[in-house]
Amino acid sequence: MAVEDCSKLLSKIRVLARLEVPPEDCERITEIRGFLEGVRRAGPLVEGLDPLYHVWEAESRLRDPREKGYGHVNIEDLGVETREGYVRLPWRGRL
Amino acid sequence: MKKRGSLAQQLASGVYNPVERLEEALYLISRLEEEVNAFITLLPEERLREEAREAQRRILEGKARPLEGVLVAVKDNISVRGLRATAGSKMLSCYKPPYNAHVVERLVDAGAIIVGKTNMDEFAMGSTGEYSAYGPTRNPWDMGRVPGGSSSGSAATLAYAAVDLALGSDTGGSIRLPAAFTATVGLKPTYGAVSRRGLIPYANSLEQIGPMARSVRDLAFLYSVIAGRDPLDATSIDYQPPDPYTLEPRDPEAVRLCVPEEIIDASEAPVKAAFEGLLSRLEAQGATIEYFRAPWTSLVLPAYYTIAMAEAASNLARYDGSLYPCHDSRARTWEELNVEARTRLFGPEVKRRIAMGVLVLSEGYRDEYYVKAAKIRRLVRDRVLGIVRECIIGQPTSPVLPPRLGERLGDPLQLYALDISTVTANLAGVPALQLPVSVEPLPVGAQLMARPRGEVDLFELGLLVEEITGLAGVSAF
Amino acid sequence: MRPVIGLEVHVQLTGAGSKLFCGCKADYRGMPPNTNVCPVCLGLPGALPVPNRRAVVQALAAAMALKCRIPGAIVFTRKHYFYPDLPKNYQITQFERAGGAPVCTSGVLEYLDPAGWVWRRARIRRINLEEDPGRSVYPGGSIVSSEEVLVDYNRSGVPLLEIVTEPDIPSPRAARAFVEYLLLTLEYIGAVNPRLEGAFRVDANISLPGGERVEVKNIGSTLEVERALEYEYKRQRLILERGGRVERETRHWDAHRRMTKPLRHKEEEAEYLYMPDPDLPPVLTRPLLGEAEALVATSPRRLLDEITGDGVPLEVAWSIVQARPAASLYMEARGRVRDPRVLARLLGVDYKGALREAGRGPHDPSNWPPAETMARLARLVEEGEYPPEAVRGLIIPGLVRDPQASLETVLPEKAEGLEAVVDEVIRAYPRAVQDYMSGKRRALDYLVGQVIRRLGRRAVDPREVRRLLEERLGGG
């Protein structure tokens, strides 16, 4: 992966993961990407296989809506800033 | 080096004294914890003493519960109500879960004393214990070396005997690798056998909470308490763990062990020598040892990391600076808040894994990476199930001896390579037990893999291996 | 210029009891902010989702009602985007292209368009069962300008059906009819009470020949579906008629100003990092189909067919079916009357109208009398015992006041009590009596009026008064 590919990737990460990865990391990221490309070596070994992990003989349990599981959470206990019970967060800032 | 008697035996015979044991533990902690750094949070001594006295009282009154007064360490990604759970990250340095993990409920109901929350690689992403925001953990067997990760603190504290049991979590070897590096015993259970409720997730489809101890029987004891159906975990299975009291070592004549050549070839000389030593002693006692080829071995690491990173990117999206606030923010907008919190509070390895996870799930790449990896998982599962129907798979747990601190930090690929032996069990969903084979000059461990729900096979064979190695109950201090 | 309209309707399963994946309430209305929350719907780390059985069954019932292809297994998918009201920053939904499986694909809804009383048909592309996000309030103005956002997670995790049509709807009026009929269908399943505030939201896309497709978001009522699309239709037509170009864009419906406005910030290329949710194994549908089928048994269409089959005009039948208690009453009482058309009129026109006049809801069963009362009333009307004015003006308002009242107490007074008043009036108005006796027949009308006036608000049948007067005054 070329360096400009990496900077494109980093801006993609910024948008999709809301995360800034420093450009110094490009070398490592390129290496890891090359490592993950190892999945392509599977070739014909995996042809026609179902990619869903769900094939693990699984079936979800269903819950009766009256069932109680977790207790209710007091939002204040999370240490968030509230106003009249609402969680207060920045949005567009001062325009 | 020291050897301790079986906790299980002490409990069964009623000679276990929680008050005395706690004092010993507190002494070891005061002497060693500062250097080892096994805990992120320790409970106040007074509270622990009170719990020990209460446990002692119950024992004397004949009201002891299965783990009455037993000292347990809990990995810091497992939720204990009201007790800070950082998962080794700055991101959660103020987070106090408002609910207990299912396994913690069971521990508490069984009378265990939770001594503290153990150090770990940030969000369980790491194989050495060095990627914790709370400083690296050291290996009690050699303080210049890593204890392995990501359940580094749980393994290290068992190795210096501050606790007798510990909970870890294993996504790709995070219980077994540190157990191998610290000469302790660790189990990655059958997928679904132990509830994940309350486990701060890294890669949900791969990971399990599991027991750690200094002997197979003690481990089986803890396992019998934490395993079993949880209706609030949709991936939990109907399952009855083996009864720890009635376990017996397996007759060596009835042992059939299958060894993958690729893993032996990938192991460095001292590891190979120690493991092959075990094999020949087993064989001498009448066990059948077979070698087989596992040509998919070169695929397991890229497949495992692709899936783990994809799920990590998804699971860690929630840490956006809003519901887990613990820092002075200068952000004026929502997006700024997200980027600021995530960029400042995630460590470098976590950021890399999120970045790669986003890549492998994005349009145009998903089919090439994520879907391919998922298909490889299917392939590995099918092949492994075919083998464990016939025999137990045995192989070294780690390809190398415990690395020196800092040795693998520079190169992520060097780090990922440590997991070559362990990730297969997570991809296949089968149980895997690690136990020590030698401690000279440094700990080397063996890993046994069985059919799904085959923990009983692992315990029986494990007891036999302990008879051979004589390493049950061993600790560095 | 005929528009082409496609709809995306989000309907909360208000009748699901609990949220989709946790035990918090599905109907959070009236609760203070952030008091209907738990670790699961706040997305706290380690909290795990377990699907609500009733929500899944209702979703399957909706899929059946819309004649969909139903998969053998529902597979939940994570859809990622960062938003303050989405606590995990992903929504659990379904997406077929990423290994998920929606509750429904390729269905169809035949809906009644009351403008012209025709049946129309719209294909359903798919239905997803998903989590509703929390609710955001923008105190400093709007979503595009507010400095901060206030979030209430009470709604977070409420089961939501996302129903997407093909672009088969021919007019804004038909779009409204579609949504109304769809909601009625879901109401009959027991899945939603569409009258609850915020129980459904509509996004619509509309294009005209020669123009691009415009998506209108944030439509909150069926009336506004018509208004928003009507507005957008006229806006686009004007542009095209002036030779302009209609660009592909997303607009926001401002219900207050009754206009659509462009969403100022450009929508990013949608990239949702879809991934099957590893916490949720597939939900097998086969074991649930029987239960779902039972919910679809009484559909609006089936009832309409039955009622019109009794000879009831479609308008009246539609009026009955729109109020579920009326439909139940009709079905229960129809076998006890000679002419079901009379019963239908009583229910769908007279009684429903009286409820509206009295400001009472036709959807609350307790506002309706028992079937036996309605059946007996219908028989009295059939037998001509009471004229329509008495039924509409006296009997029905009496029942509306007290639906549990026995019919006797609301029926107009018969002769006994009347006789005294009639005699009183004969004594009080000798001139009118004389006029009548001398052949001025209109004097009788005057006397009837005086009797009714003296009875005040008591119920009376004017024909009965006339008969009594004639009897007293000896024929005339």
Ligand SMILES: [Zn+2]
């Ligand atoms: Zn909840």
